[in-house]
Amino acid sequence: MSEPTGVIHDIGYQRYTGPRLGRRHVFGALYLHGLRTVFGLGRTAKAKIFPWLVVGIVTLVAAGITAVRSQIGEVVMTYAQFADSMSWLVIFFVAVAAPELVSRDLRSGVLPLYFSRPLPRDDYPLAKLLALVSAIWLLLGGPQLVMFLGAAFTTDKGMRGVWDELLDLLPGLLYAGLWAAVFASIGLLVASLTGKRAFAAGGIVAVFLMTTPIVGTLSILPSRTINELAFLASPSTLVGGVGTWALGDLLVPEGRGGGVPIGGFGPVYGVAAVLLVAACVALLLLRYRKVAAR
Template sequence: MPEPSTAAVRPTPTGVIHDIGYQRYEGPRLGRRQVFGALYLHGLRTAFGFGRSAKAKIFPWLVVGIVTLVAVALAAVRSQIGEPVATYAQFADAMSWLVIFFVAVVAPELVSRDLRSGVLPLYFSRPLPRSDYALAKLLALVTALWLLLGGPQLLMFLGAAFTTKQGMRGVWNELLDLLPGLLYAGLWAVVFASVGLLVASLTGKRAFAAGGVVAVFLMTTPIVGVLSILPSRAANELAGLASPSTLVQGVGIWSLGDLLVEGDPGEMMIGGFGPVYALAAVLLVAGATALLLARYRKVAS
């Protein structure tokens, strides 16, 4: 008896299309500028722990609290004695050691977490240039550091403006002192952010990144001390180039003069090498930024 053909017993394929409610997106399509802005705002929020756990807020706001208390104390003392204890630029110098630790904690949060968790391919799968990612993170850290130093300076200014005995003339003079201080705070922010973010971007482990940032800023200080005691006067005056912190201070001494130091610079003499310090600061920021961009061009997507 002949067997039935295969076609006769094979079931006829059937299928059903289900409408599960997906709709085509018809809203506005945002571009590169909006993506950059979103990354920048997210980075700025991350720097101060917004949108994260309470534990992540402890250190950033502890630093903010310390610098704010110092600024309030300086304003209160000035209101009592009638003269400034420290200028705005001197305040930025005095708080620089806190800025180092702030960068050491925040920079790894901005970049090392993304490297370790492997989310960069998701970022780069969108129309987002790699340079935009790095520059948005850098700009967020610069802004956070500038706010960290500039916010307390504004409190000092308000205290001085409300207690001045010279009326509007005193307020105007105080404003003229504040503006260089804010610019000097911006210099600290740009130098520290560019160097710190570059170091943090080299590893996905936050502990290693934090240790590397602290090492770069603090371990270079003994080099300055060694160069400053050499018998060569030129070596003494150029010693500050060996560390980012003293480099910024050298630029400040050259550009701000009496607003930063009174009379003789004392421990740190830069002689006539002020323009050299300024050029070195520009080259340091440009070099660190270029290396940061090169780093993200090599990150696997």
């Protein structure tokens, strides 16, 4: 019988005996990492240029609106209108941020590493989605807060004026949340379909911009019903229709006109927005269940 030739060397590795934080902390870490990724925090200077350029633009616009209002003493733009006016910029923000959140992981093949841990398959996309929703809401809500502070410090009505401004601000923040939910759910779903960030970004922009001509075509047909329902065909006008219905004068002050001409179909727009977000989230979860099963 031959003697064993192998030797086991003890080089000092020890088992981990620290706390196991569990699912909630894993989800929180994914969420915080995603939020930092959107704004380029902890990454190279190049990764910070676009997101912070967008942040600077929307903040500068809000500061300009506040300055003009303080000079003329009239509301130049409501908080909800601010979200509407920045929607085109938010599209490009989502087109850059969503691929950074999910396409990079698909391309680099790190998802099996995530799912090799005790991480429920749905937590990964939900954490990424929540991070993108939070980022868009901060992008729109932060400048609204700047507008509020400017109005609060220049009001001549005392605390009553500050309270009135707060009552106008809160629906504006909720409206910004609607923009964030719709844009993030669509953007992340499209980005999850490919590992190539350029293709993902192009697909996101196409979904938002190529639906606009459809709205234009339907809105000029000789049918009032079709005209009023035409704005369901584009995510941007869909959100605008919900705002027109739900916010009324808070979106478009009385006597100024404007808003999305949806007639009496406001509830239809509200239900459509909820169903759109729910469908995108369901498809996103299904997508990652299939990825995990490979």
